[in-house]
Amino acid sequence: MKATTYGFPIELTLELADEKNIKVDLEDFHKKMKEHQELSRTASAGMFKGGLANHNEKTVRLHTAHHLLLAALQKVVSPDIKQRGSNITEERLRIDFVCDHKLTDEEKKKVEDLVNEKIKEHLNVVRREMPLAEAEKIGAQMEFGAKYPEIVSVYFIEDEKGSLFSKEFCGGPHVSNTSELSHFKIQKEEAVAQGIRRIKAVLE
Numbered sequence: 001m002k003a004t005t006y007g008f009p010i011e012l013t014l015e016l017a018d019e020k021n022i023k024v025d026l027e028d029f030h031k032k033m034k035e036h037q038e039l040s041r042t043a044s045a046g047m048f049k050g051g052l053a054n055h056n057e058k059t060v061r062l063h064t065a066h067h068l069l070l071a072a073l074q075k076v077v078s079p080d081i082k083q084r085g086s087n088i089t090e091e092r093l094r095i096d097f098v099c100d101h102k103l104t105d106e107e108k109k110k111v112e113d114l115v116n117e118k119i120k121e122h123l124n125v126v127r128r129e130m131p132l133a134e135a136e137k138i139g140a141q142m143e144f145g146a147k148y149p150e151i152v153s154v155y156f157i158e159d160e161k162g163s164l165f166s167k168e169f170c171g172g173p174h175v176s177n178t179s180e181l182s183h184f185k186i187q188k189e190e191a192v193a194q195g196i197r198r199i200k201a202v203l204e
């Protein structure tokens with residue numbers, strides 16, 4: 001029984017089951033409920049670890065832009081770019097990533113332009129839960145060194161036809177459509193360690 005998936009109150013389920021003479025496995029129901037709650041807790045714990053200071057509108061918008069930025073870096077600069085850290089406040093987002101060189105002005109401009117293009121395309125931000133193995137198989141971005149539960153939450157940023165721009169392991173929250181973001185701008189790009197670069201960016 002997938003009680004939480006259908007969002008059907010247990011009392012009503014029991015009543016209906018009684019009418020139809022069906023036995024409802026209450027023990028199984030409570031077990032599934034508990035699993036679901038634990039998963040939700042893990043997901044939100046993961047989110048705070050992911051660098052979100054709080055849940056207000058500004059940080060949620062910047063966090064969504066962070067997904068677009070990582071995907072844009074991989075498309076413009078190198079598919080090997082991996083996230084190594086993230087920190088988001090109300091004012092700006094910050095991403096640390098593995099990269100062997102200082103970004104050129106041209107690369108920064110192309111990354112900015114691509115993020116802004118995706119904002120203007122009004123892409124949907126969609127959450128899907130799936131087994132960890134499946135998420136790894138489809139190549140969803142995960143943070144290096146992070147521990148993930150068996151069932152993970154993956155955020156897809158895609159157009160109406162399902163054409164995908166970004167897929168990332170994440171607990172959220174995000175805006176539901178990139179049209180909610182304003183103009184994206186990179187403020188700073190610098191080295192933080194050997195082979196690790198840092199970008200600070202804002203939504204103007």
Ligand SMILES: [Zn+2]
Pocket residue numbers: 063064067155169170171172173174
């Ligand atoms: Zn996210």
